[in-house]
Amino acid sequence: MEKRPITLKDIAKALDLSTSTVSRAMRGHPAISEETRKLVQQYAEEHKYKPNTLALSLRTNKNNTIGVIVPEIVHFFFSSVLAGIQDEAESENYHLLMCNSNEMYEREVKSVQTLLDARVCGILASMSKNTLEYRHFQNIIDDDVHLVFFDRICPGINADKVVADDYRGAFTAVDYLAETGCSRIAFLGSDSHLPISNNRRMGYEDALRKHKLPVEKKWIKVCDTTALAQQVIPEMLDEENRPDAFFCINDEVAAYCLQIVKASGFRVPEDISICGFTNGYITEVTDPALTSVDQHGYEMGREAARLLINRIEGVETKKGVVSRLIKTDLVIRQSTR
Amino acid sequence: MEKRPITLKDIAKALDLSTSTVSRAMRGHPAISEETRKLVQQYAEEHKYKPNTLALSLRTNKNNTIGVIVPEIVHFFFSSVLAGIQDEAESENYHLLMCNSNEMYEREVKSVQTLLDARVCGILASMSKNTLEYRHFQNIIDDDVHLVFFDRICPGINADKVVADDYRGAFTAVDYLAETGCSRIAFLGSDSHLPISNNRRMGYEDALRKHKLPVEKKWIKVCDTTALAQQVIPEMLDEENRPDAFFCINDEVAAYCLQIVKASGFRVPEDISICGFTNGYITEVTDPALTSVDQHGYEMGREAARLLINRIEGVETKKGVVSRLIKTDLVIRQSTR
DNA sequence: GTGAAAGCGCTAACAT
């Protein structure tokens, strides 16, 4: 029953050597004779010696673990980012400690605490929607733990970040809508305190201006959940001067928008064009399939993890903040003319 | 710049006490005077003392961390399970170390190794599709690390498991299809070496038998990816005696099935009924919305994490294997009569 | 009620 894993000390005793010699031999230290090295390594192999990472962590006060805070796991975009982070971390031999804030400020604060207590080497974070207080993020920096934001960056904190090119993504999409003949283009966005939403709105507005189209307040709405969609969109369709295109903050809203528009008797895309954002798997199963802006979540995850690891290992030494932009791509399907 | 976190020793020195007294005082050991306790705890509070979890782990040879291996992160069902695991683990003060096998046997083996090396207290695993060799899972048990499978259990290993009631889910769905007048019901499944697929096939067949419908080989296909769907389904529709219902192994296949069936000129559900499995978010955005079997992934995650933690903490002491069944629910929408 | 000392597994400075 008792199953204590074998330690360096055990090997030392068995081979009548000192633990330090064994330790050195295992790591191929130059000062160890070929003979001893082989002896030790073979014995270790045979007895399935596994270094105790806990002891190592204590010694170096580093546990080669990266903490991740996502606002929501069950979400195409965030799970894509997570997959990217995971792949990059794994290839660099870092572990991933995962926290889920579930879009709740309190859980986000607690997650930061958890990760700091666990002595992670660095933290990758995407802010929860309702976070307005940034003290907990500042704590990370004050603790000298590396911090990289991705996607939902925190405007009040001076930290590295990796974001999608939201402005250009929005501009390109709205430009396309206008090019294909839409002139009353609505923007269904999020609260403007979120940079992702604000940047997209600017891209949207600039594209309208490029085409000499008016920027109308009534066509810019906060509508980032399916619940809001069901309330906001019918109202807009009832207006005398209804939109002839919807540019949506995410694919879910776009998909619900599509349903509501069709149910109201409009044809898509003949009467109304609809464009989403993210390019997740639901874009392929709606009818018609959704045009959407690909955010390359997986790439974002890899990039964020890489940047963090470079900071941790001192490869990235830039004094100020490093910002990386992930390019976006408009994927045209059948929901737009 | 130097930012060494404060230790028990520091407190001891500052207060002119021994580290053991401080240690005891912090944890409210009875043999410590009220006075000293308050003194120590207040000092600790003021100086933001944080116990070093690494040291604690080394001492107890436990790091209160649970490892998770999922076959794919970007997937409604698995991310739901992950969310459940996360919530349960967090509420019990366990950390989560995440690995992604990406449906690759080699990465699964490596993930197990990684988790064992990290000295996790237990592992939650769902097998990759192409895993046929189980040695790595046996290693977990041999290392006396607790193991609980969820969903994609490993038939060759004697370990606790939490699975959806696949048999009953399938039976109920197919029973419903038959009740509503379908008589040529096809099953689009996975390879039968996977218990989830096999159990559903048995539920499917038993439901057919209940309704005195024939079990036809040609209506039972391996078709668990969208790529396969595009190949297999058109062939079946071309048959003289085409199916009038498709019971699919997951929602993605069902959604693609829906598209293909509509594109072939059939009406859904009037000509052909379609039913998915999982009840993820795509069921709401297809046209018509998809009938599907809810697998309650989040609940499965919680249940699996709870079982594992109970094992770790010695609450669950059953000698043999514990199997938990998560009930399934048929959610009827518009893709079935 | 408090302290001294040992030890968890490992590494590294300092001998030899």
Place this chain on the structure above:
DNA sequence: ATGTTAGCGCTTTCAC
């Protein structure tokens, strides 16, 4: 080329 010693931060006998 190898051994000795000390220490990472904490808990836990065993003393007093």
